[in-house]
Amino acid sequence: MGQAHPIIIKKKAAHGGHHGGAWKVAYADFVTAMMALFIVLWLLNSSKKVQEAVGGYFRDPSGTTKNVGTDMTGSGESLSLSKDDMPKLKEELQKRIHQMSNFDKLKDQIEITVTPDGLRIELLETETGTFFNLGSPEPNDNGKELLLVLAQELGKLPNQISIEGHTDSKPYSGRGEYSNWELSTDRANAARRLMQQTGLRQDQVAQVRGFADQLLRRRDDPLDPSNRRISVIVQHTAGKPGEAEAPGGESQKSAVPGHAEA
Numbered sequence: 001m002g003q004a005h006p007i008i009i010k011k012k013a014a015h016g017g018h019h020g021g022a023w024k025v026a027y028a029d030f031v032t033a034m035m036a037l038f039i040v041l042w043l044l045n046s047s048k049k050v051q052e053a054v055g056g057y058f059r060d061p062s063g064t065t066k067n068v069g070t071d072m073t074g075s076g077e078s079l080s081l082s083k084d085d086m087p088k089l090k091e092e093l094q095k096r097i098h099q100m101s102n103f104d105k106l107k108d109q110i111e112i113t114v115t116p117d118g119l120r121i122e123l124l125e126t127e128t129g130t131f132f133n134l135g136s137p138e139p140n141d142n143g144k145e146l147l148l149v150l151a152q153e154l155g156k157l158p159n160q161i162s163i164e165g166h167t168d169s170k171p172y173s174g175r176g177e178y179s180n181w182e183l184s185t186d187r188a189n190a191a192r193r194l195m196q197q198t199g200l201r202q203d204q205v206a207q208v209r210g211f212a213d214q215l216l217r218r219r220d221d222p223l224d225p226s227n228r229r230i231s232v233i234v235q236h237t238a239g240k241p242g243e244a245e246a247p248g249g250e251s252q253k254s255a256v257p258g259h260a261e262a
Contacts, residue, residue, distance in 0.1 A: 086119045096153050119234040124226040135174050137186035147191055150232055151199030160206035163188045164231040169213040169222035185210025191230050
């Protein structure tokens with residue numbers, strides 16, 4: 001019998017089948033969920049202004065992009081100070097006014113108040129201290145120095161500014177038909193010109209108004225000199241021009257630190 005030849009059988013190793021793309025879908029879902037989580041955490045730690053801006057975008061995408069600006073650092077936050085920022089601005093202004101060379105002389109004539117409209121800064125006259133010479137629409141040296149300080153500080157802000165002029169109830173005894181209406185308006189306009197020359201941007205002033213004696217600070221004494229005053233109002237983001245607050249309304253009023261309230 002002949003020699004038997006060995007039979008060699010070759011088997012190819014079997015490869016596992018492809019797992020398909022199911023893992024990609026699961027991974028994409030995981031990444032999306034993590035991104036949503038981080039966005040929520042970022043919003044919870046963001047300022048109120050950012051939260052309002054993001055919420056406004058989802059309510060009205062086309063409208064919000066027209067109203068939201070970015071600051072100089074590119075943070076994306078709204079430019080203007082809100083109502084909640086006004087107390088801090090008040091403190092900063094009080095510190096700056098303290099540094100004035102004649103602060104001791106003028107401290108009883110400066111009143112800063114947080115109101116529903118924003119921050120109201122009042123330059124009050126007294127029997128011995130004035131910001132305008134009697135019957136004159138142009139500020140004197142005291143008025144110029146204080147308006148300069150305010151212009152330099154407020155000019156750093158993006159907020160709109162309103163300027164008001166007020167008089168007491170003593171009739172103007174000057175020329176012709178010129179009255180307290182013209183005097184209060186001219187004084188407010190003179191303050192506006194000086195502040196724009198020394199710090200305020202040209203587009204920062206929203207309103208200049210003269211009220212004569214219609215909004216007396218001391219209603220019980222219409223001839224009190226403190227009724228003669230210039231009011232500078234820093235409008236917060238929600239402020240609407242033309243909504244002036246009458247004296248005596250609810251507000252957080254205080255004089256400049258270092259002296260009794262005027």
